Amino acid sequence: SASRCPPDAMMAPWKTPVKVIVCFFCCFGRSQSLQLTTKATVQGIAPADLHAFLSTPTNWPKIVASSQSVRPTAKGNRVDKPLAVGEEVDEIFGLPPILPLSVRWVCERSEPSNGVLEFHSPDGLRGIAKDCRMKFAIESGKEENRSSSMEGSVVELKMEFEPLSPIALLATPVLTVDNALALKVLLPRAV
Numbered sequence: 602s603a604s605r606c607p608p609d610a611m612m613a614p615w616k617t618p619v620k621v622i623v624c625f626f627c628c629f630g631r632s633q634s635l636q637l638t639t640k641a642t643v644q645g646i647a648p649a650d651l652h653a654f655l656s657t658p659t660n661w662p663k664i665v666a667s668s669q670s671v672r673p674t675a676k677g678n679r680v681d682k683p684l685a686v687g688e689e690v691d692e693i694f695g696l697p698p699i700l701p702l703s704v705r706w707v708c709e710r711s712e713p714s715n716g717v718l719e720f721h722s723p724d725g726l727r728g729i730a731k732d733c734r735m736k737f738a739i740e741s742g743k744e745e746n747r748s749s750s751m752e753g754s755v756v757e758l759k760m761e762f763e764p765l766s767p768i769a770l771l772a773t774p775v776l777t778v779d780n781a782l783a784l785k786v787l788l789p790r791a792v
Contacts, residue, residue: 634732635769637760637777641784644753646792648739651754652713654792655737656683658690658706664787667694667779674705684708684720702726704733716740730762730769758784 643651654660658671658680670693671680678688688708695702704726710719716739725731735758742755758780764770 634761634763635773637773637780638757639760639777639780639784640755640757641788642742642753642755643784643789643792644742644751646754647752648716648741648754649713651739651756651792652711652716652718652737653683655739655756656708656711656718657681658684658692660791661692663791665694665779665783666787667775669693669695669697684711686711706735725762725765726769729766729772730764732761732763734759734761736761756784756788 662668672691674689680690704722706720709721718737720735722733725733738757742753
């Protein structure tokens with residue numbers, strides 16, 4: 602409803618694009634989850650091996666430009682091996698120590714034989730986004746070329762979150778680029 606948007610008097614000092622984003626967020630942003638999808642083919646790695654790589658948190662900073670590090674939680678599970686269902690990790694990103702941001706991810710599904718890997722962060726990033734999810738679907742992507750057939754994998758990432766702030770909406774294009782860079786450029790170099 603338009604009545605939930607900030608009155609024009611409050612918005613006067615803001616530039617028009619910001620006004621539009623804030624108005625959109627106030628009217629529609631809180632009730633909708635956002636989903637970003639990225640898909641890539643990674644040559645030279647079998648789906649089960651790619652699943653193991655992606656389920657090992659210490660690999661995340663190698664492929665995600667915004668990820669600075671990972672650390673174990675009080676549960677004490679290791680972060681240098683694939684997470685099992687129920688295990689968790691804190692991912693640090695942003696610009697630590699100036700702007701350290703953290704998300705606690707819990708492994709909800711890990712099925713190497715089916716190519717399924719899912720992480721959930723119910724709390725997300727406090728005040729910015731909640732109910733965050735990373736859902737990976739991994740399948741065989743064998744490509745035939747002139748000289749031989751090379752094993753590879755096709756990986757799809759669906760990142761979902763519920764925005765709690767206009768910052769989450771403003772960050773969406775950055776997340777889209779970050780995810781594409783991760784899967785299409787950095788992941789093939791890291792495996």
